[in-house]
Amino acid sequence: MRRSEFVKSDGSFNKVHRIGCYCLQSNKKYIVRLLGPPLITDIECHVLRLPTQKSLALLAMIADAAKGGLRREQAAATLWSRSPEAQARTNLRQALSVIRTIIGEEVILSSGGMLALDRNLVALDINALSYATIEPGESVSTFGGAFLDGISVNEPPFEEWLVAKRASYARAVRDILFDAGSAALNTGNAHRALLAAERILALDQFEEAGMALCLKAHAARGERSRVQIRFEEFERLLRNELGIDIGPDLVALKAKLLRTADAKATMPIAASVPTVLVLPFKPLSDMPDHQYFSEGLAEDVITQLSKFSTLTVVSRKSNSDADTHQENLAKAVETGSDYLLTGSVRWLGERLRLSVELIEVASGAVKWAERLDRQSLDLFDLQDEVSRYLVGAIPYRIENDVAENATNKPADELQAYELMILGKRLRDTISLEGNLEARALLEQAVKKDQGLARSHMYLSDSYVVQHWFGPLDASGKERALYHARRAVALDPRDVHIQDHLGFALLVMGHWDAAEAQIRNALSMAENEIESLSWCGYALLMLGKHDEAADIIEAVAKRRTTLPPTFEWILGQLLSFQGRDAEVVQTLNGASLLNSTGLAFRAGSQARLGMLEEARFTLAEFKEARLRDQRLAGTKAKANTIESALGGFRVLWRRQEDWEHIAQGLRLSGMPE
Structure with a gap:
């Protein structure tokens, strides 16, 4: 059976479309997501909101029931266990009336004391789990979720039922994600494998199989330092939260991955995006706290830069405090890096001075240098502040340098990443002329590399910006949404891609869906200044002026230029x-x-x-x-x-x- 199709009762197939990673029949009138925070929409993506948690819980119980349906007595006794029987039946009737009023009279069938969903009208994500896989190119980081996440009705029979159901569905989701991640590793798609592992760990932070997949994915990406860091974080988590040690199989796997990485340390890294080598910042002090600060700062920068899909990040330990500029460049050459980030930390009392340089390896030229002076009594706050500043600057400095170099290349020699960066530059003009020119470059980038998520994002954006100067026709709107969704499927961890999907939904006129998507992006944005800015603008267009002001004004305070x-x-x-x-x-x-x-x-x-x-x-x-x-x-x-x-x-x-x-x-x- 193909996973992208539902089987009819006569054995033939129904074509489907996918929303949020689940197979959904195209002729369904309503879509109900129960994995993760419950979400009910109609086929046009309009959100249908039930007013109480008990009405959502009732809908979920009916949806989960076998084909024969859910007995009314069971529903009443489970959800209103503290009420007299007659009152419980009355409450049940009222809850059913609410569901039918908000979603549709026809959605719940009632016969012979049984309640059932009309499955000819309703598509359920939980139904897809019995035969679902996650196909290549499809999102893994949004797949699944805790069953009825966020729902609690303080009724012991229901809570007992919910615990059992969450465990059952979690196992099914985990198995699908693990299969997807393992398949991705086998086909050389380490990034996708990492996304699957991160999703498994988001669902169960203590899952050793998920951590094993995570370590393998980091190793396959050439991120030796991340293998060590993630292992140590997991080790602390198990000891602090559960009082147990990591199993011997995972310990052995980590050791094997590190040995393999060390054996390959002199091999150049092939990547379609720039590679930056981050060396430890030299502490110009003998105090242990200052040395720990320098090490922690470098680790934070590596961790945060690793989240950028437009960079490959590698790290190496420094052999000594006396490493010369040429020795550092030699390390960058050995690892196949395009850029080298080095720095030093000097302390004068409670004042810190950080000097940092971003060097182009091929020329040895310093492309960016900065000196930061800070004062703080709290080393952790200081470390967070400085790492945020560096991570906010480095990717964009590299992008600018790539763009400058690309402008001097013959057009037929430009790689997909370079075409994407040049297209982004034109897109950033927010002019119709610039975005029409950007579209031509971005279409070339997509043609050269279908897997570069940001190319799809900026190509979609060229249609979004065109819409700002005059409404797009239906074909243009569809292309905007297609490439936005394609970008999310390729790299759902990229917050810029997530916020852009919100703008594509705005173009379609799906206001509620757009707002929900922008809020999802905001939950991921953290220190992503550019994404926060655009999320603020989207809220402004949605009429949420006060919320937009909070975000935009906060960004203004955090940027010097x-x-x-x-x-x-x-x-x-x-x-x-x-x-x-x-x-x-x-x-x-x-x-x-x-x-x-x-x-x-x-x-x-x-x-x-x-x-x-x-x-x-x-x-x-x-x-x-x-x-x-x-x-x-x-x-x-x-x-x-x-x-x-x-x-x-x-x-x-x-x-x-x-x-x-x-x-x-x-x-x-x-x-x-």
């Missing part, structure tokens, strides 16, 4: 907050970016009484809109609010937000 794209976002937020003087100051020069920035600037100037300046900006806005319309192949007309701004309505969930922009243009002198 702000890129034009961030100031473009910040300027729009300030406009909605009525801070027009700051809008004029922020949306200026490079941060204007496009016609959207001009529209907000003109409105703020007009509200401040700067009418001559507002008219000048309005003229720039009209010219920019005409240029956008010509590039989009639509009728070029921008002499009224409707002709110039009407297409922007689809971008804002609340029409009063669009009206805010329109009112600013009216004040600037633009007719309806």
Whole structure:
């Protein structure tokens, strides 16, 4: 039986589509996810919310029941065990009424005292587990989840039932993930194997089989230091939480992987993305605490950089404090690294001075150097702050260097990663012209390497940005969503990819699904400044101004220099907050970016009484809109609010937000 199909009763097959890693029939009216936090949607991805945990619990019990259904008496006794029998039956009827009202009258069948879901209408993720596999290219880090995660109704019979069901479903999910991870290792896809292992450990942090898969995946990726670090973390976890030691099989596996890695230490690493060698930071102090700080800082940087899909990270121990610049470069050459990160830590009382250099191995040139001075009484807080700063800077410095080098190469010699970086650079202009040019490069990148997730993400983004200048047709929207989902399937741990899926859903007009996706990305973002910025902008478009402000203003406080794209976002937020003087100051020069920035600037100037300046900006806005319309192949007309701004309505969930922009243009002198 193929895993991507459901079998009909007559033995023929139904074609399916997949949502959230589960096989779902295309003719189903409702989709119910019970693994992880419960989620009910219709086929258009509209979320259907049940008001109480008991109504969700009842739906889950009915869904889990065998084909014959769930007895009413059992449901009432399980969910209302403390109530008299008559009251329990009444409560059951009320809960059933709520489910039918919110989801649909026809969704629950009742016959002869039995309750059952109409499985012709409802697709269930738990049904897929009995014959599911995770196919190549499909997401593993979102597969499965604790059954009814977050649900607790304080009824002993139900809690007992729930514990048993969670254990049963967890075993099924674990087995599927382990098979997927093992298959990925066998085919050389170590990244996918690592994602499967991480998911197993997220479901059960004490699972030794999951940790074994994790260590094998790190070893296959050439990440020797991560093998040691993850093993030690797992060892501490078992001792502290369970009071037990790691089993001998896992100890032996770790030793074998490290021996193999040491034997291959002189072999160059092949990778389609840049490789950076991180050497321990030299502590210019003999105090043990300072030495531990230096070691911990390097480990934190390695751990956080390893999360970037656009980098391969390797590490080596320093032979001595006297290692020379040439010796360090030799280590980078031995490991096949493109870049070398080195540094030193000096202490003066409670003050720290960190000096760090990013060196291009081929030329020996220093591509980035920084000196940080910090003061803190808490070494752990200081270590976190400094590592966040470094991890926030290094990937983007490498991207910029790759882009600069790529611009000097003949077009036919560009690799997929280089094409992707050049496409990203054009995408970051947030202009229609730049994104149309980016699309051509990104299509080449995808053609050269279908597995480079960020190429799919930025290709999708080229359609999203085009939508901001004039609504896409159905085909363009579908391409935006297809490539966004493809990127997530390839690398679900990349928070930038996760937040972009939210924007693709915004293009489709799926407001609730987009908001849920953005919140999912926010839960992963941590210190990813760029992703946090775009999540804030998405919430602004969704009408969540206060939440957007909290995120965007927090980002502004954490950056010493702000890129034009961030100031473009910040300027729009300030406009909605009525801070027009700051809008004029922020949306200026490079941060204007496009016609959207001009529209907000003109409105703020007009509200401040700067009418001559507002008219000048309005003229720039009209010219920019005409240029956008010509590039989009639509009728070029921008002499009224409707002709110039009407297409922007689809971008804002609340029409009063669009009206805010329109009112600013009216004040600037633009007719309806």
